Amino acid sequence: MSDFGGVNPGQPGTAGPTRANPSISGTIRQVGGQLGEFSLLRRLGKGGMAEVWLAEQTTLKRNVALKLLRSELMEDESYVKRFQTEAKAAAGLNHPNIVQVYTVGCEKGQHFIVQEYVHGQTLKALLQKRGPLDLPLALMIMRQVAAALQAAGERGIVHRDIKPENIMLTKKGEVKVADFGLAQLQGGERLHLTQEGVTMGTPLYMSPEQVSGHKLDQRSDIYSFGITCYHMFAGVPPFQGENAVSVAVKHLHEAPPAISEVRPDLPPAVCQMIDKMIAKQPDKRYSDAGVIVNDVRKLAKAIRTGESVDELSDETTGPVKQFPIRRPGLVLPALCILVFLLTAGMGWQLRTRVPPLNPNALGDVSVFKTAREQYVHAMFAIDDEDAFKAVIAWFDLPDDKIWRRRANEQLALLYLKDRRREADARAQLEKLRSFEPGDRQLAAEALVGEAYLDAVANNKNPARKTLQSHGEEFNQYLTGSWKQLAQEVRQMTSEQPPQRPMRMP
Incomplete structure (x- = not known):
């Protein structure tokens, strides 16, 4: 009997591998x-x-x-x-x-x-549907993938093929990395550009040393993970090309567009982390995925509480003196929580919170104990309107506000992409404006949403006027899918240059 749960690696009575029939x-x-x-x-x-x-x-x-x-x-x-x-x-x-x-x-x-068997979807599928991810969701995925790389690194196992296709997401918000230790079976450590089965999906995330055929350690996985993180925030991988060779050469010799320019809304500390992970030289990257786990936790805590991070790990190239919060409104939930605790008492705050559930109100939506878990479930469910409504309806404490806000934003995006639901989209855009009056980011999202609806209805002049009047606000406040929405409006309303008349011979 073998040590694989009692399944023999060969046929009974054979000493080695058997040939297939x-x-x-x-x-x-x-x-x-x-x-x-x-x-x-x-x-x-x-x-x-x-x-x-x-x-x-x-x-x-x-x-x-x-x-x-x-x-x-x-x-x-x-x-x-x-x-x-x-x-x-x-x-x-x-x-x-x-x-x-x-x-x-x-x-x-x-x-x-x-x-x-993981019942869920891949990170690739999520990115294809959602586009660039918002910061809290991306950090949640990053922390869990880094934890998987840390566990593998401690056992001396190099994955060799970290990419969105090999990262699974469950509806409970769990992240699982697939195919550890098996990737080299598809071609060893060197990139075989003519080998059957090697596709564009492979070189898009390969480390320079893997492209060159050098010996690999966990720093190679960290590079591929960094490229995957770049993809999460930018919506596309940093290097693309017509074939595997052109992509591989870019990993070896070209610097990617700075993530800080692609996503100017990201805190500098996040951009610094990604830059370090995708350094061309292995000794300039994180040497241990466990350090990434710690840094991601610091950043996630800063997002939740509105605190600043004095510096990241000692491994970073130049400590981050301050972690600026670009949206000061995020500090408000933390202050509200403090007031709530002082007035209501610790016992009330620490109670087990089960959201109220009307089984007939929101269909067959799973119930989670916190707004954060409910929101993550909704994001992973893909286009589940009731899942986002559950975040808004079931959670009403001050520290839940950030998740209700994000659920409202996602509902607006969902309605905007469905041309049959223009009325719902316009109503949801008004909810964004009224959710937090005076919030300039929500106001910008509502404006670009209305411009998108005008452009889709072929009312190009109002849409074009909105872009011209609020261009600076859009550049400053729109991020992720909302920024992509503005780009789509620009494309739909752009004037086509007049064609030159053909000259007769």
């Missing part, structure tokens, strides 16, 4: 196919190394993700041996932010990995 393998890879104690339910995806299936482990009555190694790869015994070695290393990682590998084995000549 294509006819048998074909009968397995279908709905209802049986692989030992695993019954295949539906295919989830296909990559360069394996097909991924949702399966039921019949003995334990649980769903798992079953990775079936591609038939042609199973003909290479050296490859199969590496497959088993790397899967065993990944199975040794047990951390809440890492997709758990349960077992690895071989049945009927089919090599496979059994891992935790």
Whole structure:
């Protein structure tokens, strides 16, 4: 018996890897196919190394993700041996932010990995739908991914393929990194630009030393993580090109556009963190993901409380003397909390808070204990109107205000993108104005939202006039998806240059 939960890595009676039988393998890879104690339910995806299936482990009555190694790869015994070695290393990682590998084995000549099934979506899917993320949500994702990298680094495991596709998000706000230790199976440590299965998704996040084929350590993962963070804040990766070669060369020799210029609303400390993670030279990056975890926690606390951060970790290149809060209104919730505690008493504040629930009011929305958890759930649910309404309806303490504000902003964006809901969009934009009268950011968001509705309705003159009259406000106060909305309005209202008449020969 092997130490992978009782599944043998080879067929009974064999000393090593077994060759695949294509006819048998074909009968397995279908709905209802049986692989030992695993019954295949539906295919989830296909990559360069394996097909991924949702399966039921019949003995334990649980769903798992079953990775079936591609038939042609199973003909290479050296490859199969590496497959088993790397899967065993990944199975040794047990951390809440890492997709758990349960077992690895071989049945009927089919090599496979059994891992935790994560019900949710990838960070890539979230970014495609939401665009640039706001700071609190991005920091929450960053902290959990960094914690996963810290756990792997302590075991000497390098992921080699950190990117949004390999970061899973659950509806409970949990973040899990997939495929630890397995990425090198798709091509080793050097980028093979002609290898089957290598796509643009791979070089977009590769470290310079990985592109060059040098020896890797966890600092390579930190670079890829930094590029992923850049993508979260900017909405696109820093380097793009027509092919893998052009992207790889940029990682080696080009500096990306400064994140502070792409997202001027970000605190300097956040920009400094990202710049350090994506330094070209490994010795100029963070040497340990645990330091990133600590810095992210400091920054997240500053966002919640309105405090300043005197300096980040000792590893940073030049300490950050002050962490400026660009929106002074964020300090108000902290002051309100203090007054609330003094007047109502600690016992009231520390009670277990379960939001009131009318089962028929907001559909089938899961209930969470805090506004923050409810908001994160709504963000991960994707276009769930009731989930955002739950944040607004169920949480009314002073420290919940920031999350109700963000839920109102997300509802406005949701309605704006649905042309059938113009009336709802205009009503929600008015709610933004009245949520915190005098807040210039909310006022700017309401204005650009109205300009967008005008542009969509082909009323270009009012939309163009709004852009001209409030351009400075938009540049100063709009961030993330709202900034993208302003760019869309500019594109829709731009005057097309007159075409020159064709000359007759």
